Structures are given as C-alpha cells and as structure tokens.
Amino acid sequence: MKRARHLIKNIYTADPRAHVYNGKLYIFPSHDIESGIPEDDTGAHFDMKDYHVYSMDDANGEVIDHGVALDIKDVPWAKRQMWSNDVACKDGKYYMYFPAKDKEDIFRIGVAISETPEGPYKALPEPMKGSFSIDQSVFVDDDGMQYLFWGGIWGGQLQRYKTGKYENNDDLRNPDEPALCAKIAKLSDNMLEFGEEPRDIVVLDSYGNPLLTKDENRRFFEAPWMHKYNGKYYFSYSTGNTHLLCYAVGDSPYGPFTYQGVVLTPVVGWTTHHSIVEFKGKWYLFHHDSKVSGGRTWLRSMKIVELTYREDGTIETIDGNADE
Numbered sequence: 351m352k353r354a355r356h357l358i359k360n361i362y363t364a365d366p367r368a369h370v371y372n373g374k375l376y377i378f379p380s381h382d383i384e385s386g387i388p389e390d391d392t393g394a395h396f397d398m399k400d401y402h403v404y405s406m407d408d409a410n411g412e413v414i415d416h417g418v419a420l421d422i423k424d425v426p427w428a429k430r431q432m433w434s435n436d437v438a439c440k441d442g443k444y445y446m447y448f449p450a451k452d453k454e455d456i457f458r459i460g461v462a463i464s465e466t467p468e469g470p471y472k473a474l475p476e477p478m479k480g481s482f483s484i485d486q487s488v489f490v491d492d493d494g495m496q497y498l499f500w501g502g503i504w505g506g507q508l509q510r511y512k513t514g515k516y517e518n519n520d521d522l523r524n525p526d527e528p529a530l531c532a533k534i535a536k537l538s539d540n541m542l543e544f545g546e547e548p549r550d551i552v553v554l555d556s557y558g559n560p561l562l563t564k565d566e567n568r569r570f571f572e573a574p575w576m577h578k579y580n581g582k583y584y585f586s587y588s589t590g591n592t593h594l595l596c597y598a599v600g601d602s603p604y605g606p607f608t609y610q611g612v613v614l615t616p617v618v619g620w621t622t623h624h625s626i627v628e629f630k631g632k633w634y635l636f637h638h639d640s641k642v643s644g645g646r647t648w649l650r651s652m653k654i655v656e657l658t659y660r661e662d663g664t665i666e667t668i669d670g671n672a673d674e
Contacts, residue, residue, distance in 0.1 A: 352666075354635075354655035355674040357413045359642050363402065364650035365434035365573070365623040366636040367487055371444075371467045375629050377404040377413075377636065378437050378446070382649050393505030395648045398432045399423075401448065403468050409629055409654060419469030420446060420462050426475045428460065429453050433506075434573070434623060437467060438488035438496055438541065445541045446471045447498060449484040449506075456516065457507050459486050459500065461542055478543055482516065483508045483533070487625070489576040489603065496541065497603050499551065501532040502572030503590065525564035528552075532574040532587060534604060551585060552606045553598045561609065566592045568609050573623040576603060579633075580663055586613055588622040595622050595637070597665060610664055613657075617670035620647040626657060633657040635668060 357363075362382035369376055378401065385397035400421040405414045422432050428450035435448035446462040446469075458477035464470060484507070486500035501508045508530055509522050523530060531550035538545040553561050553570060561569040571590025576583060585607045586597040593616035598607035614622065619640030626635055635657045643649035653673075658666045 351672050352655050352658065352668050353672045353674045354637070354653040354668075356642060356651050356653050357404070358415065359651060361402070362643060362649045363404075363652045364621070364638040365485075366638060366652040367434065367436040367575075367625045368627045368634070368636045369437065369439075369467075369625075370627060370629055371439055375406040375409065375627070376437070376467045377406070377652065378435050379404070379638075379652050380432070380434050384649065389648070391504055393431070393433075396433065396505075397430060401432065401435055401446070401471075403437075405468070409632065409634055409656075416468035419464070420448070420471045420473060422450065425450060425460060425462075425473040427452055427458070427477055428473075429455065431457075434485050436487045438490065438537070439467070440496065440541050443541075444469075444471070445488075447478075447486045447488065449486065449500075450477075452477065457482060457484050459483075459498075474542065480544060480548075482511055485572050485574060485623070487575050488537075491578070491603060496537040497534055497576070498537055498544070499532055499534050499574040499576055501530075501570070501574060503530055504571075506572055523563045525562065527563055528560040529563045529565065529569035532570050532585075549604060551604070553585070554606050554608050556608065558608075566590075567594060568596060572621075575625050577626045577628075579659060582663060583607070584626070584665075586624065586626060588624075590621075593617070593620070593622055595624055595635075599663070612667045613665055614668045615670040617641075618645055619650055621650070622670075633659070637670075639670070641673070 363379035459481035462471035536545040573588040595614035600607040617639035642651040
C-alpha cells in the first residue's frame with residue numbers, strides 16, 4: 351500500500367501544485383491561516399493572504415521553504431482570498447497564476463512574474479482580461495504550447511457563468527443536465543493573457559455521454575490538473591462534496607475525456623486538491639488533508655505519495671488515509 355507523508359508542519363499549506371524546474375521539485379501551495387471568519391458555503395473562512403514556495407532535491411528528502419513569494423497587500427486589484435496558485439516557466443521567466451476576489455468580491459485570475467521559481471513575484475496591476483473563477487493550473491505540452499486550466503463551483507463561482515456571462519446566481523444546472531465543466535485556454539505568447547476563447551473540458555462516461563450534474567461521484571467540481579503519460583492526456587479533478595480525486599483520459603488537451611476512475615479516496619477534511627508530476631523516473635501525487643490541525647477543514651497540510659500506473663495506463667487508487 352502506498353503511504354503518504356506530510357511535507358511540513360510548521361505552517362498550514364494546501365492545494366499543492368508541483369513542477370520540476372532546474373532539476374528540482376518545486377511546490378506552489380496556498381497558505382492556510384486561522385482567520386476567525388465563520389464557515390460558510392462561499393469559503394469565506396479560507397481567507398489566505400500570501401504564498402510560500404517550496405523545493406525538494408529528492409522526493410524523500412528535505413523540504414526547503416523559500417519564504418513569502420507574493421502577498422495580497424502587493425496585488426493592487428485584489429481584495430481577499432488568495433486561493434490555489436500555480437507557476438509556469440517560459441524563456442527563463444516564471445509566471446504565477448493566482449485567484450483572488452476583486453473589489454466587487456468576484457474571483458479573477460492574476461499574474462505575477464519572477465526571475466526565479468522561488469520568487470519574489472511581482473503582480474501585474476490588473477487581473478487577466480476576461481478571467482473568472484479559481485483553481486487555475488498550467489500544463490506545457492510536448493510542442494511547448496502552454497495551457498491554463500481552471501474552475502471551481504460553489505465558493506469558486508463557476509456556477510455564476512452558466513450562460514457564458516457573469517450572473518449573481520449560484521444555482522447549479524438541473525440534476526439531469528450535463529454538469530458544469532472546467533475551462534481550458536491556450537496562453538498568449540507573452541503568458542499574460544488568454545490566447546483564445548476559453549473552452550469547456552467535457553468528461554464523458556463509457557457510453558460517450560457527458561457526465562450529469564447529479565453524478566456527484568464522477569463529475570467535475572474543482573481543482574483541475576493535466577498531465578501526460580504514454581502519449582495520453584490525463585485530466586484529474588476533485589468531485590468536491592463527495593471528496594474524491596478522479597481522472598479521465600483523452601487524446602488532446604481539449605478532450606473530450608473519458609472517465610476512468612478514482613485517484614485518491616477521501617481524506618480527513620473537506621477539500622481535495624492535488625497535482626501529479628514525474629520526477630527522477632517516478633510519479634508522485636501531491637495533495638493535502640487536515641490531520642495535522644486535528645480535522646479543522648480550513649487548516650490543511652500538504653502531502654506526497656508515490657503514484658503507480660497499471661500496464662493498461664490506468665492509475666491504482668490511493669487510500670487517502672494511509673500515512674507513513
């Protein structure tokens with residue numbers, strides 16, 4: 351059985367996005383704090399204010415904290431709630447994509463730039479034009495093309511764009527209608543804008559039908575991530591209120607993707623958020639739980655566990671409560 355280990359315990363970190371840069375594993379998590387804000391369905395109690403960057407020379411080795419890479423006080427347009435971020439690299443520069451609520455309490459995606467993966471990062475004065483929702487992640491394909499994935503319902507406000515434009519309406523689609531989808535867009539050459547109109551990432555069942563809103567054990571909720579294995583594109587995500595990490599496989603970064611199964615069973619805590627990366631010939635799942643904080647769902651700690659593929663390319667399910 352694969353057993354996970356917590357990476358740090360001196361502060362609370364969640365939503366770990368991992369990449370290999372300059373021969374090291376770099377992890378870009380959010381930074382949980384005890385805000386004192388009561389829990390609600392909008393996630394107001396997840397009132398994070400800055401980001402730390404971590405690195406590892408070895409997956410089983412020491413974790414280096416490089417300190418605060420970006421603080422909300424240095425983001426002119428942001429009001430509150432700096433949630434999950436991710437970092438891309440192009441031409442020797444590093445681009446951090448992060449969500450925050452603007453002055454009208456609408457989630458936008460910001461960009462901050464650094465000369466090193468560790469930071470510090472300098473935020474642009476405005477969010478990405480046309481950006482919305484949360485949980486953006488970056489994927490670079492074999493041809494060098496960079497893609498941004500994003501989306502999260504409920505507190506992440508994706509449901510407010512059901513019609514293609516913002517409406518202050520948090521109703522989901524009807525139970526028998528296709529589920530809300532994560533979004534994808536190529537990044538522009540300068541990495542600062544969408545290079546195309548966002549598209550839906552559609553997940554299909556084995557019969558080729560889109561997953562429905564009522565299919566809460568399989569449909570997308572938040573935390574989209576893309577990786578590639580043996581020429582196939584693996585789209586993984588959280589089911590949110592059913593607390594599963596699932597995955598689907600396709601032949602293009604745009605999909606469509608066919609549902610395959612569960613990557614990780616529920617952990618202690620409410621949210622499930624992750625990344626999957628290859629490092630030194632092995633594959634790893636980064637995720638988080640709330641064990642270190644005694645089950646307080648808003649105080650999470652990031653973890654690492656080795657991930658295994660079967661011969662047919664499917665992923666062995668990992669027990670979310672199996673620890674070292």
